[in-house]
Amino acid sequence: MGLLTKAAAVVVPIGLVVGGIAYGVSRHSASSDSTLGQCTTKVDGLTVVLTAEQARNASLISAISIRRGMPAHAATIALATALQESKLYNLRGGDRDSLGLFQQRHSQGWGTRQQILDPVHATNAFYDALARVPGYETLPVTVAAQRVQRSGYPSAYAVYESDARALASALTGYSPAAFSCHLSAATGTPAPAAQRAVRLRRALAPAFGATAVSVASGSHLDLAAANRTRGWALASYVVSHASALGVSGVSYDGRSWTAGSDRGWQSGGQRSGATGSAADVVVD
Incomplete structure (x- = not known):
């Protein structure tokens, strides 16, 4: 999918455009930064643009596949399904009693x-x-996807396969620094580091399971990562949830992301020897 054509409008999600342009990014007034509220994935020349809400759901779907020990292909299947069924929105209705990200039905035992x-x-x-x-x-x-969903339109999942594969690769950590969001910078006085650590630990638990979060010097938070792939998955997840968590920046693997910037991941992130080990994701 390509990038959204900029337009002046109130902030509302746009609908699906098959065969080219982005299928769900927010549009803002002409006086605002037109990329604010967008999350972008770039993998192997393909660019996928999502709203912040879509990105949070995509990152959750990808993280749960990691927690369950499933391959990235499982995340690709799930993401393609959710893109087709709900465009990655948690819909409160649908065909008959269909609901949610995957349009699952109570009457069918979901x-x-x-x-x-x-x-x-x-x-x-x-x-x-x-x-x-x-x-x-x-x-x-x-x-x-069809064997799980038993859809009346099984070929429709193929439309989203490339986008889903790119999202899965970035959000499971196999494509480093490939996912970023342009979000408003946090305002006000941040909560004490210990409180932020508890909040972050709770936010990560449903997605990744128990994750070690510690307070480091300078009130940074360190997230322990078992390996580089896991580290990038954690970093991407925190970026996608940064607004809700009051996160102003994330550093990992020699790169950093800053809320309020539309430049994505930049060189110069936290390295070993300052607030944590080289395997830590550092959160501000």
Whole structure:
């Protein structure tokens, strides 16, 4: 998908445009920065632009695949499905009793209405079903998605395969520094570091499971990462949730991202020897 054509309008999500332009970024008034509120993924020459809400859901779907020990291909399948079914929005309605990110139905055993509208439950329910598909790890995205969803339009998932693959690669950490958001800079006095650490730990738990978050010098927060891929997955997740968490910046692997900037990841991030080890994701 390409970048959104800029236009003057109130802040509302735009609809799907198949075959070219972005399918869900926010438009802002002419006096504002037209990229504010957008999250961008760039992998192998493909650019995918999402709203901040879509990006939060995409990062959650990808992180849960990591927590469950599933391959990045599982995240690609889930993301392609959610793009087709809801455009990565947690919809409160749909065809008949369809709901949520994957348009799952209470009448088909996906859970209660409340459960289906919980993105964590919905995503885990999707992966539960995917895990029961024999050989899903090597199946084409469309085939695997259809065996889970049993859609009346199975070929529709193919439209989103390239975008889903790029998002999965970036958000699971296999494409470093490929995902970033242009978000408003945090305002006001930040909460004490210990409180921010608790908030961040709680925010990461549904996605990644228990994650070590410690307070370092300068009131930075350190997130321990077992390896570089996991580190970039954590860093991307925190960026996608930065506004809700009051995060002003993230540093990892010699690069840094800053809220309020539209420049993405820049060279010069936190390195070993200052606030944490080289394997730590540093959050401000």
